[in-house]
Amino acid sequence: MTSRKPSARAPRPAHEPIADQVEQFLDERKAIRRPKPLRPATLAQLGFNLRPFADWCREQKIATAADVDDKVMDKFANYLESRPSLKDKTKKLSAASQRTYLRNVRTFLNWAGTPRGDFQMPAESSEPKWADRLLSREEIDKMIKKAVITRDKLIIRTLADTGIRLGELLSLTGNDLLPDRRSGGYALRVRGKVGQRTIGIQQSLYKRLRSFADDRDDDSAQLFMGSRKRSNGEYGPITKSGVQQMIGHVAVEAEVATKDRPVHPHLFRHSLASHLLKENAPPLVVKGILGHKSLAMLDVYGHTDEADHAATLTSILGR
Secondary structure, eight states, X not given: OOOXXXXXXXXXXXXXXXXXXXXXXXXXXXXXXXXOOOXXXXXXXXXXXXXXXXHHHHHTTOOSGGGOOHHHHHHHHHHHHHSXXXXXXXXXXXXXHHHHHHHHHHHHHHHHTSOOXXXXXXXXXXXXXXXXXXXXXXXXXXXXXXXXXXXHHHHHHHHHHHOOOHHHHHTOBGGGEEEETTTXXXXXXXXXXXXXXXXXXXXXXXXXXXXXXXXXXXXXXXXXXXXXXXXXXXXXXXXXXXXXXXXXXXXXXTTOOBTTBOOOHHHHHHHHHHHHXXXXXXXXXXXXXXXXXXXXXXXXGOOOOHHHHHHHHHHHHXX
């Protein structure tokens, strides 16, 4: 029996310019196939962070990755603190964005065989950045009233009342609307990045979705279609960007969104989870609705205060 030799890795370009080293690093990452390829968004983020780092090093006359030490990394961290946000030039780069830059640069330097550095990472906020942007039920109702067509009203209502992800919404068909004959209730079959699950839904939402689906000839086709014809003269399914643009527009029209409080599809998921937990819904039920693999994933919604604690204790223990 012959033993397999380990595959030879390409030698690290120790003395090449950092820009060339970065490109070789990115090429290697694109070629990864096991255990699974990196997601396109991950690859894009690496390039988005590392190419500006290479440009900064060139300006600082730092030739190769071997020349990057902890002092250089401290200097780069200070540079990030003063760098403006790409979305709003009047604001500084957020602490979360700074951490992403530094984390990806560390990964690159580790690949290049240089010290990863002991520099101070920007402090992480104790609350997620969307914690102060959650939508109230009243604001959701305002958006639904402002939406012009039935499709848009239903998209907002479905996201708000089920907490499903945008990709899961787009994959829905008429066949995914399930009357639960055992319990006399109604359910929605959802397919997404964590597989398939079935969640119970309100009768009113089921009837609206069923009526909407019945206007279509094919229950196997995607439920929500775009409003513009394609080059072949037919309507295609609505796209992610189509839903995002619609929700952003409706939120502005309903005076729910502002410059500092944008509204996006995933915010409905956060809002529902927070609302359910604030109303003392069992965490296991919330986990099942959202399709989380672990209860620990609900910790991100744990921004409660003393009033929440007192109300819960009073409701359970009495005064």
